[in-house]
Amino acid sequence: MSMLDTGVILFYFLLLIIVGVLGVKRAKTVEDYALAGRNLGLFVYLGCLSAVILGGASTIGTAKLGYQFGLSGIWFVFMIGLGITVLGLFFIHQIYGANVTTISELLGRRYNKETRLISALVAAIYTMMVSVTQVIGMGTIIHAVLGWDMTVSMLVGGGIVLFYTILGGMWSVTMTDIIQFIVMTVGIFFVMLPLSLSYVGGWKSLSEQLPATHFDLTSMGWTNIFQYFLLYTLGMVVSQDIWQRVFTARTTKIARSGAVYAGLYSFAYALALSIIGMCAVIVFPTINDPQNVFAKMSLTILPHGLLGLILASVCSALMSTASGTLLASSTLLSHDILKQYWLKDISDQKFVFLSRMITLAIGVIAITFAIWIQDVLVALDVAYAILSGAIFVPVVLGFFWKKATAKAGFYSIIISSLVVLVGLAVEGLSSTNPIMYGIAASIVSMIIFSYLQPSSNMQKGNIVLEEWEDEQGAL
Template sequence: MALDLFVVLIYAAGMLVLGYYGMRRAKTHEDYLVAGRNLGPSLYMGTMAATVLGGASTVGTVRLGYVHGISGFWLCAALGAGIIALNLFLAKPLLKLKIFTVTQVLEKRYNPMARQASAVIMLAYALMIGVTSILAIGTVLQVLFGLPFWVSVLLGGGVVVVYSTIGGMWSLTLTDIVQFVIKTVGLMFILLPICLYRVGGWDQLVAKLPASNFSFTEIGWDTIITYFMIYFFGILIGQDIWQRVFTARDEKVAQYAGTFAGFYCILYGLACALIGMAAHVLLPNLDNVNNAFAAIVKASLPDGIRGLVIAAALAAMMSTASAGLLAASTVLTEDLLPRLRGGKQSSLNINRLFTMLTGIAVLGIALVVNDVISALTLAYNLLVGGMLVPLMGAIFWKRATTSGAIASMTLGFVTALVFMFKDGLDASTPIYYSLAAGLVSFVVVSMLSPRPDASVARAV
């Protein structure tokens, strides 16, 4: 494994070098948070796709493919569909606002209290997005190199924290482009063909797996619908994704390049599901299906090539980890910290300090959570249950009021927590009941509250 470790170390060093170049370009507050709002089609498409496809969508989809066959791709399909919808229908009005966070929309439409309440929910979501990918990084390094899990988390996650802290969005953009290329080559053009070759080709894959593994609905319609309820709508309102939208040079870049990124996500999900299916044939008796990705890489690839594919997996995980980290830091410095500082806005140095502190918190949480899919589900349940209804209402319903928005956020968030505790993270009840509670409270309280001023209703 010495050659593989060398390749991975070269990759990690490259990420730090790109982080340094990002630091040199991040000269202002706007550069640090949204890359100066000046990304063209190639950079925008690469960074958008890299942000969405992280540890859960890579390791998690391979696991789903191992267990459910080709239908495991629906997780990535829901994410890709969300990216397409966001860039086609919401990017144009968002870019006109010249804002930094999702919650600023709520302040424009409601009042500062709504912004503060929603910032707490968004912070919890962004932290868990970072945690899921740090977890995946730790799992891969642990299985492949035999490192203790805590060492794997601190080493892999530490690289992410360093390059995210020093250069902000410019570092993330530069690293995302390289990560996009590496994971495309490593997973779709190296690992997938080699796995199929070792199985004996497509015909042997079909012969050695039950027919149900090739059904696109094997995973179950309830799971497919739940994925769309959680991940499709989560993409539409997530700070990590909106922050990428804010980097686009103009609406045309967002619409065309963003749509391409969405379709790429769907193809990526199909590739990862097929890798999981091949892993089931080659390694049918895994003790822990969560390790399906790392196990198939270790078993099927030669030295050196294995290192490149490990780097590809780490690329997917690091891009999403850094996105969640910067999103959480941005919510802290733009939405919550000014409240404590008497309205004083954050500076570039404050942004860097809080990105570092947020990174330390993410590493700490990753050491006590152990399931990437569950962590991702937790994050999206809280986000969609607490934020979807009031945010969509802010954009599309002129009768919406601040009282209705706060009631919806509170009840939706609490309901999601209650049903996750009661029925488990894999249940569909948390998202359905939280959305129902949020919608009913939003409409009822808004209708019972005084009608908002017309100028406020037109704010977004």
């Protein structure tokens, strides 16, 4: 690292802090702090949505998978893009007009307050674990580039994100995300990808030097591909940090179009990072830790100045997701638990202060967990396993199956969460089976409790669905 590269990165960090401080002036109400006033246009909304779904695991993890499996490494981020596209095409019409802040609030309206409570806890754990992956990613980059101790690296990276997220909430996150979206787009597509290919002699040279398996889209195996579908495609549909971004859009049309465009952007991002990982196979035939592939490629092929820009682009991807998920987790706890059960009459100003304190607490916990786990893909797998296995079925059936009852939704989340956690403990954190067990348990629970214990809540749920349809018709 030259002084120029270090200066670029430090300037970028300083810029984010300044923008985060400016966000304080706009985050005066709860809706401003959590949802940026529900007033974002298409470009800003697209940038924010893309920035939050493509974080550290997407960047570092896909380069790692490209190094190990070649083009088949695209499936990880491809499934994320597929999930956000499905959300845009089939679900935004259902959720946008509900005028809620969290996924748990919507489940509470569809089922009951107990379901809102348990789903808030599950979703808060998920979003916090995604924050953990981003802190690990930031630590990996800073450690590889500056040579700092991994723990110190995670403390520095996580601390910067936590600072500006606490100050301005979604307004700070939105403004920093636009900067981060631009930087990561330029850094990956216009600098890192073409220079990586040029360094190894172009695509023709790459195809001649790598084994044929690296050009096989299924080389990682159908089991892993299916696992990514279960984790990320289903997880995107019911992810609080994604929903919270959806609710920031000014109109339903913007929310839907932006989600589809973000999905397409994800597909391109997956391909670019996989190719960069493939180039690294030629540059580094053997490497101790494939998780460091992207950082080592940057240090090896980039001239001074551009190196700082690329590392800033990776930090952009990491920080945008970390800030969004930290805010999502704190919103779930403050909005769906503390305000509902203990602080019902709290003023708007005090609630904003409370949200900042909860964000601080979640951030400290996330950094602590990151130091403990230190594997970006394992941490992300745990997060999405809990979400996909426990929340997906009640949300989807709540939208499309009018016979689903309050007790069914509540017990389904509890039972499936326990099944997923036990399955992960028994079969390992990277096993696909616990997710399928959780989904199966959730479906069975929903059906059994809905038919064996029908209640007046079923009628209430039907009324809620009809109200949403009426709201959408008005929009």
